[in-house]
Amino acid sequence: MKKYFLLIALILLNFSLLAQEKAEPWFKDGEAQIVSAFENQNDWIRTDLWVETTFDTDGDGKPDRMHVDVTRPKQTEDGLKLPVVYESSPYFAGVAPEVEGAFHDVHHELGAEEKEIVHPSVKRLGERPIISNSQIKTWVPRGYIVVHSSSPGTGLSQGSPTVGGDNESLAPKAVIDWLNGRAKGYTTPDGNEEVKAYWTTGKVGMTGTSYNGTIPLAAATTGVEGLEAIIPIAPNTSYYHYYRSNGLVRSPGGYLGEDVDVLYDFINSGDETKRAYGDSIYRDTEIKNGIDRKTGDYNEFWAGRDYLNDMKPMKAALFMSHGFNDWNVMPEHSYRIYKAAEAMGLPVKIYYHQYGHGGPPPFSMMNKWFTKYLFGIENDIDKGPKAWIVRENDKNDNPTPYADYPNPDAENVTLHLKATSKNEGMLTVEKTKKQGTQTLIDDYNFSAEKLAQLSTSKNRLLFVTPILKEDLHLSGLSKMHIKLASSKPATNLSVYMVSLPWNTDKNAKITDNIITRGWADPQNSKSISESEPLKPGKFYELSFNLIPDDQVIPAGQQIGLMIFSSDSEFTILPNPGTELTVDLDKTTVEIPVVGGKKAFDKAVNR
Structure with a gap:
C-alpha cells in the first residue's frame, strides 16, 4: 500500500514538473x-x-x-x-x-x-x-x-x-x-x-x-x-x-469638506x-x-452614480x-x-x-x-460558507467562516430608553412610559470621542446597557427610530453606538470603542429625496440604519447609545446652540444580537 501511494506521489510530481517544463x-x-x-x-x-x-x-x-x-x-x-x-x-x-x-x-x-x-x-x-x-x-x-x-x-x-x-x-x-x-x-x-x-x-x-x-x-x-x-x-x-447620509451632507472620514467636485x-x-x-x-x-450641498437630498444625479441601480445585467461572480x-x-x-x-x-x-x-x-x-x-x-471556493469574518483578536489572514452575513442566528432586539438623570439613562428591553423628553445642545467643539467619555454633558444624550456579564455578539444592521424636535429649521443628527468604558490607551484596538455610527437629516423624515424645513418645537419621527457591523462586545463593557448633533469629523459645522429635544418614549434602537433576546438577557442578567 505504501508503494502504491509513493507511486501516485511520483506521478503527480512528474505531472507538475512536466507542466512547468512546458510553461503551462x-x-x-x-x-x-x-x-x-x-x-x-x-x-x-x-x-x-x-x-x-x-x-x-x-x-x-x-x-x-x-x-x-x-x-x-x-x-x-x-x-x-x-x-x-x-x-x-x-x-x-x-x-x-x-x-x-x-x-x-x-x-x-x-x-x-x-x-x-x-x-x-x-x-x-x-x-x-x-x-x-x-x-x-x-x-x-x-x-x-x-x-x-x-x-x-x-x-x-x-x-x-x-x-x-x-x-x-x-x-x-x-x-x-x-x-x-x-x-x-x-x-x-x-x-x-x-x-x-x-x-x-x-x-x-x-x-x-x-x-x-x-x-x-x-x-x-x-x-x-x-x-x-x-x-x-x-x-x-x-x-x-x-458623500451623504440619509439626507445629510456628510463627508467621508478623514476628508472633511470633500465632495464630488473635489474628487x-x-x-x-x-x-x-x-x-x-x-x-x-x-x-x-x-x-x-x-x-x-444645500439640502443633501437624493436626486437623479446621485441615482446615476449608484451602482445598485445598475445591477440587473451583472453576471460576474462577486467576492x-x-x-x-x-x-x-x-x-x-x-x-x-x-x-x-x-x-x-x-x-x-x-x-x-x-x-x-x-x-x-x-x-x-x-x-x-x-x-x-x-x-x-x-x-x-464557491461552496460552503459565504461570509468570512476576522474576529477581534485574529489576524486578517485567519478569518472565521459563517454561513452568511449578517449571521443567520442574529435577531433584532429592541432597546428602549429609560432616563436616570438629565441627559443620561439606560437601554432596556422593557418599555418605560410617560418619561417626557430630554434636550441636548449642539456644539461641534466637543468631538464624539470626548462626548462619549464625559460622565455628564449637556451636548449629548447617552443611554447604556447594564454591564455585560458575558460576551455579546452583534452581526448586521442596527436601526434607529427617533422622535425629536429642533429649535431651528435645520439641524444635524448623529448617532453612535459605543463600547464603554472608553479605552483611552494609545494602543487601544480599533474595535475597543466605536461599535457603529449613523447620521441623518431630520428634514428628510419622509424621504431622502425630499427636504422639509423643520418647524421649531414640532416633533418629527424618522428611522434609519446605522453602518453594518459584526463585533463581539466583551464582558465587562456596556453598550452605549449616544445621540448628538454636529459631528466634528463628518458633518457641516454650524454655530453652536441649536437644541434637539428627544421624546424618550418614542425612541428606540434595534440591535442585531446573535442568539436574539435570549442571548441579550443572558449577557446582561446572568
Whole structure:
C-alpha cells in the first residue's frame, strides 16, 4: 500500500514538473501555482495601446480611447493563451496637490450658500508603456496576463472624468471587449494601426482597492461578456452613500469638506488641452448642479452614480472585501451590493476584517476565486460558507467562516430608553412610559470621542446597557427610530453606538470603542429625496440604519447609545446652540444580537 501511494506521489510530481517544463499553468489544492518559466521579469512582454470606446467625453467629436498596458509571459507569443487579471484606476497618472481652499468650508449654517472652492491642477505623469506595476509580480508568474488602464480623462486616456458617470463603466467594458475581439485597439491615441489581443482566452477577473475597487463593479454592471469574476476591495458603490447620509451632507472620514467636485479635480490628470471642456460640461455644470450641498437630498444625479441601480445585467461572480472600521468608504457600500447580488442568485462571497480602509481577502481565497472562474478549475471556493469574518483578536489572514452575513442566528432586539438623570439613562428591553423628553445642545467643539467619555454633558444624550456579564455578539444592521424636535429649521443628527468604558490607551484596538455610527437629516423624515424645513418645537419621527457591523462586545463593557448633533469629523459645522429635544418614549434602537433576546438577557442578567 505504501508503494502504491509513493507511486501516485511520483506521478503527480512528474505531472507538475512536466507542466512547468512546458510553461503551462498548473494547479495544486485548487490554486494556480508559480510557474518557473513565467517568473523571469526580463522575459515578460510589456506593451501599451489605446482601446476605442463608444463615448466622447472630451468634446472632440471622436470616440475616446483608453490607455491600456499589458504584461504577459513570453510564451504567449508561441500560442499559449491565458486569462487576464485587470485593474483600472483614475490614480495611476498622479493626483492634485494639497491646496488651501480645495475642499468645501464646512463652518457655516445648514443650507447656507457656500463660497467657491479652489480648483488645483494635476501635473500629469502619463508614462508608457508601463501604466502600473500593481498585480504583476503576483499573477504573471501564476499564469495570468495582467492588464491596466487609466480611467477616462486621466493619464494618457482620452475623455473626461465624471466621478461615477456612465463613461467610467463603459471604459473598462471597452477594454474587456477588446480582449475578446469586439472592440478595436490601436498603437497610438489617434492612429489607425490596430493591436489584437491574440494571446488571451478572453476570460477576465478584476480587482482593486477603493476607487480601483469601484471600477470592477462598474464594469460588471454593464453585463460585459468575458468579465467572469471580480474582487472589489473597499469599493465605493454609491457616491450618495459616500458623500451623504440619509439626507445629510456628510463627508467621508478623514476628508472633511470633500465632495464630488473635489474628487473630480483630484483625479483630472488627462490631456491639459482638453480639460477646459470637461471642467465646463461636467464639473461646473453637471456636478455643480447635481450635488446639492444645500439640502443633501437624493436626486437623479446621485441615482446615476449608484451602482445598485445598475445591477440587473451583472453576471460576474462577486467576492467582496471590506473593513468594519472603514470610516472612509464605509462597509455599507459592500453590504448593499453583496445582498443584491446574493438575491440575484450570483456566486457571492464576502470577507470582512476589523480594521480600516482597504485590506484584501487572504491571498489563497483570491487565488481560488480567480482559478475557479478564469481557469475553470473546480476547487469548491464557491461552496460552503459565504461570509468570512476576522474576529477581534485574529489576524486578517485567519478569518472565521459563517454561513452568511449578517449571521443567520442574529435577531433584532429592541432597546428602549429609560432616563436616570438629565441627559443620561439606560437601554432596556422593557418599555418605560410617560418619561417626557430630554434636550441636548449642539456644539461641534466637543468631538464624539470626548462626548462619549464625559460622565455628564449637556451636548449629548447617552443611554447604556447594564454591564455585560458575558460576551455579546452583534452581526448586521442596527436601526434607529427617533422622535425629536429642533429649535431651528435645520439641524444635524448623529448617532453612535459605543463600547464603554472608553479605552483611552494609545494602543487601544480599533474595535475597543466605536461599535457603529449613523447620521441623518431630520428634514428628510419622509424621504431622502425630499427636504422639509423643520418647524421649531414640532416633533418629527424618522428611522434609519446605522453602518453594518459584526463585533463581539466583551464582558465587562456596556453598550452605549449616544445621540448628538454636529459631528466634528463628518458633518457641516454650524454655530453652536441649536437644541434637539428627544421624546424618550418614542425612541428606540434595534440591535442585531446573535442568539436574539435570549442571548441579550443572558449577557446582561446572568
